[in-house]
Amino acid sequence: MRPLKIGVVGGSLAGLFSAILLQNDGHHVRVYERSAHGLAGRGAGLVGQGDLFRVLRAIGCEHVARVGVVARERIYFAANGEIAERLPTPQTQISWDYLFSTVASKLATDAYVIGRAIINVKQATTGAVVTFDTGAQEEFDLVIGADGISSVVRASVNAEPENQFAGYVAWRGLIPESDLPAEASILLDRFAFYVTKGIHALGYLVPGPKGEMNVGDRRYNWVWYRPVSPRYRAETFTGKSGKLYDYSLPRGDLLPMRRGALVEDAMVLLPKPFALAIEAEPAPFIQGIFDYQARNMVSQNIALVGDSAFIVRPHTAMGVAKAAGDAMALRAAISSHATLQNALREYEQLRLPVGNEIAAYGQALGARAL
DSSP states (O other): OOOOEEEEEOOSHHHHHHHHHHHHTTOEEEEEEOOTTOSTTOOOEEEOOHHHHHHHHHTTOGGGGGSEEEEOOEEEEOTTSSEEEEEOOOEEEEEHHHHHHHHHTTSOGGGEEESOOEEEEEEOSSSEEEEETTSOEEEESEEEEOOGGGOSSGGGTOSOOOOEEEEEEEEEEEEEGGGSOGGGGGGTTSEEEEEETTEEEEEEEEOOTTOOOSTTTOEEEEEEEEEOOGGGHHHHTBOTTSOBOSSEEOTTOSOHHHHHHHHHHHHHHSOHHHHHHHHTOSSOEEEEEEEOBOSOSBOSSEEEOGGGTBOOOGGGSOHHHHHHHHHHHHHHHHHHOSSHHHHHHHHHHHHHHHHHHHHHHHHHHHHHHO
């Protein structure tokens, strides 16, 4: 296939994986990220999976997989704070922001454009046309929708592009290891859980923002899943600035009284080590849990990758790995077909079943957890 002019909508990991793989194959790629400040520093921690390691190897970032904190065991707390169960299942936790910055360095500097929002994508006769928020338009041979949960691209290939709220949210925190009180030291070097009816909390160490792995330089990542009634959804996603967010409440925009209520609830409902970790986070943030499963992943000149096609609940720890798998499958299909349309058809046939399976798995885990 001749070199293609490719526009990637969304500059997070799904977009970067796709762009770098296709750039390395000789295609002309440009990534458009709507955030004016970029995405560095926005993530927390993640657990590596097979497809993530494979894509890192393919783009020359294999060393990132070795920059992680090993949890030597899993522990499950009882309500009184004692350890009810230990499982010898070591695993490595990676820093999202270090992963992101390292992967981004593999993309040509002028190929990543920040502060350029795309508001519409339409199939044209011989390509796909994107419309920017300035009103300007540009046509590409291929447009890749990697714009995640709030995707504007998915509506160009699916008649029903709306997300469905799952009825709960993840409160999250990421604190320096040194800020974790001594009474919570049991959390260190372990993957810790507390799961009971209506409550699901977990936490683990990740490297520092630049990949630091020395004791004292790491960070503690905690997550507390909490049900939210539909009538309180707007209140949950409204910040102290008065802004109502669609899918999350970012770090720094939580009302102080709401943080105080979170800590009070933690002290009553959670084992003390988790409660102390939550108390140590000055600026917790909220991730809404939503579902979306695409009927179609492609049209003639448009393809969806990552959360644009299937939102994977965080219980699976497979969101980034699924995005990596999408990117590799798209690259392989394009490289092995003479026409883009045949390539996209094969890509969809391969990845639709995978996306549906992982999405269903996450929904099942969520139903059991809460």
